[in-house]
Amino acid sequence: MSKKHIIVDPITRIEGHLRIEAVIDENNVITDAFASSTMFRGIETILKGRDPRDAGLLAMRICGVCTGTHYQRSIEAVEHAFGITIPKNARIVRNLLQGSLYVHDHVVHFYHLHALDWVDIKSALKADPVKTAEEALKWSDNPWGVGVGELKTIKERLEKYVKQGRLGLFANAYWGNKNYKLSPEQNLIAVAHYLQALDMQREASKMMAIFGGKMPHPQSIVVGGVTCVQDIKNPARIAEFKSLLNKFRSFIKRAYLPDVLMAGTVYSDEALDGTGSGLKSFMSYGDFKLDDTGFYNASQLFPSGVVLNGDLSKLYPLDQSKISEDVSHSWYEGDTNLHPFEGETKPHYTGLEKKDDGYAYLKTDEKYSWIKSPLYDDNRVEVGPLARIVIGLAAKDERITKYATRFLEKLGEKLGLNKPAPVDVIFSTVGRTAARAIETELMADVMMDWIDELAENVASGDLRTWTEFDFDEVSKDAKGYGMAEAPRGSLGHWVVIKDGKIENYQAVVPSTWNGAPRDYKGRMGAYESALIGIKVADPEQPLEILRTIHSFDPCIACAVHIVDTKGKELGQFKVSTSCSI
Amino acid sequence: MKIAVVGAGNVMFYDEGVGVYAQKYLELNYKFSKEITIVDGGVLGFKLMTYYQEFDKVIILDTITMKNDKSGSIYNIPADELLGLGSYKQNAHEVEIVEMLEICSLLDKMAEVQIIGIVPEDIVEVKYGLTQSLQDNFELFINTALSELKKSGVEANRVGNYSLEDVINLYLNPRKLYYEEN
Secondary structure, eight states, rough: OOOOOOOTTTTTTTEEEEEEEEETTTTTTTEEEEEEOOOOOOOOHOOOOOOOOHHHHHHHTTTTTTHHHHHHHHHHHHHHHHHHOOOHHHHHHHHHHHHHHHHHHHHHIIIIGGGGTOOOHHHTOOOHHHHHHHHHHHHOOOOOSSHHHHHHHHHHHHHHOOOOOOOGGGGOOTTTTTTTOOOHHHHHHHHHHHHHHHHHHHHHHHHHHHHHHHSSSOOOOEEEEEEEHHHHHHHHHHHHHHHHHHHHHHIIIIIHHHHHHHHHHTHHHHTTTTOOOOOOOEEEEOOOEEESTTTSSOOEEEHHHHTTTOOOTBBBBBOGGEEEEEEESSSTTTTEEEEEOOOOBBOOOOBOOOTSSSBBBOOTOOOOBBBBBEEETBBBBBBBBHHHHHHHHHTTHHHHHHHHHHHHHHHHHTTOOOSSOOOOSSSSSSHHHHHHHHHHHHHHHHHHHHHHHHHHHTTOOOOOOOOOOOHHTTTTEEEEEEEEEETEEEEEEEEEEEETEEEEEOOOOEHHHHHHOOOOOOOOOOHHHHHOOOOOBBBTTTTHHHHHHHTOSSEEEEEEEEEETOEEEEEEEEOOOOOOO | OEEEEEESOOOTGGGGGHHHHHHOOOOHHHEEEOOOOOOEEEEEGGGGHHHHHOOSEEEEEEEEOOTTOOOOOOOEEHHHHHTTTTGGGTSHHHHHHHHHHHTTSSSOOOOOOEEEEEOOOOSOOBBSSSSHHHHHHHHHHHHHHHHHHTTTOOEEEOOOOOOOOHHHHHHHHHHHHHTOOO
16 A cells, blocks of 8 residues: 555546656656547537526536536526626626635645645654744744644644555655655645645535535526525625635635745745746636626626737737637547637547557557647637736736735745746746635635625615526527636637527637647647656656646646656556546 | 435446436435435535545445446445555546545544445446446445445335436436426
């Protein structure tokens, strides 16, 4: 039960696995990388011919973590097709539901799916609890749950687990790897928060349940609005939501953000040299409507737009008609490059290259992934929290700029620069992880305003939660799209409706944008590009690859393959996942 | 003792929906001698952790991949054994189930987790329903869950008359499933 190297052959699996083939040179530097995935590829088969009012409930079964996001996006696509604007209460409730998903996802992602790429649990055993409590005060004026007594208890627990061999359960942790850079005390702080976050995440799911209805599948959103009118009328429910949010927000400010600042400081060399920067071109569909002017007119918490080649001085407005999906290197027929309204899904699996040594390799010159290669105006782009922060900065959004700048100022101070850290540090693996934390704090704060706004609106006598529409009339011939931001990036659903039934349906998910293979010009996708140039300290322990791939919050289980320049496979490793699309 | 039965899997991929259908079948057809929580887990991802944390015993109904065994075969395995069992990690939600077990293994207190898995025949095709071999073994799958509950002192009485086909139809007509049944 000690360290396990688990071999997952992603190709025998139908959906859900990402495979990375990284080629390293004699200095262990990655010179080439290929991302291949089997992914969900049949949503239209399920949705075609169905009642558009069922689309949301069916679509939320695509993926567990994004349940709420697929659900909402699908319903918005239908509302957009029908020309329905939802009432103010419904807008705020949806923002609160989606916001809860953000803060929940991001905290779990950092502590439970990503932290062990930065944190060495075993090193924490060497920490002195008194020194650890002092260390924590360097990163927060009021650190969460790391008093000397608490730390002693946690250390004892850890010692017990080590004796029981339980740390061996972590398949992808490489304790003692020299690219773990935190001190024993810093590691102990992170481990303490790792354990506390397990309890905290339960509070976040309770938040979802208040307006979402019976968990785990939310069901309070319907075409036209929301159904939870009894809950928003009940001041006790509103107060409960606020109290849960407040506690979670406290954890974000006193544990999550300080821990990311600590890691960002210790790993600043990697941020400053741009390790893992990748494409440096970003896209955001924009999300969280702040007023009731309807589809794609309302001002938004996260602005939409595109930034190319790291140039923050130029923001391109988003035009959904410029999105296409190229299948040159994907296991679909032909080499089409179509807009999602016209999108086709005709599988054409050409398999792997056969090798004699028992391993099969991707045919990287040909088709090698189930993911299509989405393009924006013929550009490869990255999506996700970093993209949203970058677009916010380029759009000179006041709120986003304030939160991002505050983090850069603190980082600059910790690095002794006497000025904010340069904005370019965000173009890195560290920056991607920091952007997620910055966004979480912003979200938790703004949700406090939204819950008050909801309470005030209800108190003013406005109880409308649903906009009436004549289904037979609006569903004769319609098409629409729900384009917004899931926690891990831009998510779009496109729907074509004829005579009350769905005629065509396409969903383009965040991990399609980030995890895509080469395109028709041979240009890399975001994961592929982010790995180039990374030096792997020990090819038997691909810690650096995991760190960079995890920084994207991949929603696909993932098997990492390291291949040397002669094509010999050195090993297969599992990458953790939070979702199964 | 707080007990949860969680049906996991993606109903969009044919046999992969078996755990979800099974939990709904239990919920609709049986009355239990003690209060238990029945959860439509779907592809829950990390939201499974909450159940590991809040219950004393969690029974997961799922597919399980076993090399060299025929479809429809049923396994009843404690999660502890599963952590060392590489072959279980074959489809996406299975990865999550094991992974969340890893994460929760550092908790002071975690539920005793039991996995009842059935070997699928087809998890490739995108459609609702079950293949013949899983339909043939569905009753045995349900009985395995019931006998596991009995070990924890929970007796079941059949009170409903829903067939497997009725349950599958509910998932195909989700507004009925969510807004009328519940």
